[in-house]
Amino acid sequence: xxxxxxxxxxxxKAQLLDSWLQKQLSSESLRDDLMTNDELRAQSEELVNxxxxxxxxENISQVDSTDYDEVFEILxxxxxxxxxxxxxxxxTGLYIYGLKEAILDLLQQQIPNDSMQxxxxxRKLNQLLDNFAVITFETFIKGREEVILRQNDEISDIxxxxxxxxxxxxxxPIIGTLDSSRTQVVMENLLQKIVDTGxxxxxxxxxxxxxxxxxxxxxxxxxxxxxxxxxxxxxxxGIRPEIAQTVVHLGIDLSNIITKxxxxxxxxxxxxxHKLTVKRADTDKSIx
Amino acid sequence: MLTILSKDSMTVTREQxxxxxxxxxxxxxxxxxxxxxxxxxxxxxxxxxxxxxLRYANGGQVxxxxxxxxxxxxxxxxxxxxxxxxxxxxLAMQDGYSTGKSLGLGLPGTKRLVNEFDLKSIxxxxxxxxxxxxxxx
Numbered sequence: 001x002x003x004x005x006x007x008x009x010x011x012x013k014a015q016l017l018d019s020w021l022q023k024q025l026s027s028e029s030l031r032d033d034l035m036t037n038d039e040l041r042a043q044s045e046e047l048v049n050x051x052x053x054x055x056x057x058e059n060i061s062q063v064d065s066t067d068y069d070e071v072f073e074i075l076x077x078x079x080x081x082x083x084x085x086x087x088x089x090x091x092t093g094l095y096i097y098g099l100k101e102a103i104l105d106l107l108q109q110q111i112p113n114d115s116m117q118x119x120x121x122x123r124k125l126n127q128l129l130d131n132f133a134v135i136t137f138e139t140f141i142k143g144r145e146e147v148i149l150r151q152n153d154e155i156s157d158i159x160x161x162x163x164x165x166x167x168x169x170x171x172x173p174i175i176g177t178l179d180s181s182r183t184q185v186v187m188e189n190l191l192q193k194i195v196d197t198g199x200x201x202x203x204x205x206x207x208x209x210x211x212x213x214x215x216x217x218x219x220x221x222x223x224x225x226x227x228x229x230x231x232x233x234x235x236x237x238g239i240r241p242e243i244a245q246t247v248v249h250l251g252i253d254l255s256n257i258i259t260k261x262x263x264x265x266x267x268x269x270x271x272x273x274h275k276l277t278v279k280r281a282d283t284d285k286s287i288x
Numbered sequence: 289m290l291t292i293l294s295k296d297s298m299t300v301t302r303e304q305x306x307x308x309x310x311x312x313x314x315x316x317x318x319x320x321x322x323x324x325x326x327x328x329x330x331x332x333x334x335x336x337x338x339x340x341x342l343r344y345a346n347g348g349q350v351x352x353x354x355x356x357x358x359x360x361x362x363x364x365x366x367x368x369x370x371x372x373x374x375x376x377x378x379l380a381m382q383d384g385y386s387t388g389k390s391l392g393l394g395l396p397g398t399k400r401l402v403n404e405f406d407l408k409s410i411x412x413x414x415x416x417x418x419x420x421x422x423x424x425x
Contacts, residue, residue, distance in 0.1 A: 218390060251397050
């Protein structure tokens with residue numbers, strides 16, 4: 001009985017799907033918290049159907065054949081959605097290898113006496129499904145990378161808050177490294193807020209910037225110049241002793257920018273510019 | 289007599305690689321007990337040179353070494369790229385000179401931040417910059 005894997009697949013589709021699902025449901029890597037069994041069934045059925053539909057004796061050994069595009073697409077979708085849902089790479093990998101196991105079981109049942117035939121067919125199957133698994137991994141990683149990129153965007157969005165700390169005084173704490181794209185966000189937010197609040201003083205606090213190299217300094221200078229063009233003054237605060245020494249050695253000229261060691265002294269300076277005084281209530285009853 | 293105690297290398301090919309590179313340098317500097325001022329100087333120098341590599345040569349290789357000479361220990365960094373090279377090194381080492389649109393302080397500033405600075409460049413083949421910062425230098 002010369003039964004080939006392609007014929008077997010087409011003939012025993014339902015049985016194969018059942019045994020695969022059985023394996024998945026009894027496996028330790030089943031994540032019914034992330035995906036219901038019905039969804040899992042639908043997903044698996046789609047894949048098995050597409051595979052049985054497409055596979056032929058001719059294309060089984062050509063794993064890169066365009067015939068498999070549809071299967072690849074299904075695999076990518078599954079893998080991508082699993083990456084987003086929070087499946088581990090292991091669980092996603094085992095999912096595809098589970099299909100291989102199921103087909104191997106089927107082969108063993110259907111070709112009981114001819115070990116040569118069994119070997120040839122399993123080899124073909126191995127090649128094909130290993131390739132499927134590789135594709136699954138590739139897309140899984142791509143899916144994860146997208147998650148990272150999205151987080152990156154979110155971080156740069158939330159990490160540049162412009163706070164109004166007094167009437168006419170804005171503060172902008174910068175945390176992390178100032179690169180070109182971040183400076184752009186910082187500058188846009190700051191300038192917009194200056195317009196919105198009609199502020200005349202902006203304090204840039206760089207306590208959270210680990211190192212000030214010439215690029216960071218250049219970005220700071222640009223931000224200060226842009227603020228001045230808007231008619232507001234800019235104070236840079238949070239310059240630590242080691243940063244001050246480094247900036248001097250680098251030869252960066254920040255002398256025409258008002259700089260302060262701490263946010264508190266910058267605020268004090270800003271009060272001075274606005275001719276405001278802060279007094280303790282018990283020494284002067286007139287301030288409420 | 290300079291002894292190399294440990295060696296580590298990494299590639300810088302994207303802007304996102306600059307921060308990890310700086311962190312690696314910082315780790316090593318902290319490990320040998322470098323003070324905060326010298327640490328910051330070294331990190332800033334590393335940051336300058338890594339950015340230069342990215343900007344003018346599309347990235348390159350960074351080698352981080354812990355070295356010792358007698359009782360003194362320090363960190364030696366080698367930045368090697370296969371970029372266009374520097375045509376006039378004297379001009380490049382001048383304050384305020386830049387072929388890009390930067391402040392022109394990267395190379396001369398870095399030289400002032402570290403104890404030893406060595407620049408080798410062949411036009412068309414690439415540039416190798418080696419800097420050394422002693423723990424108490």
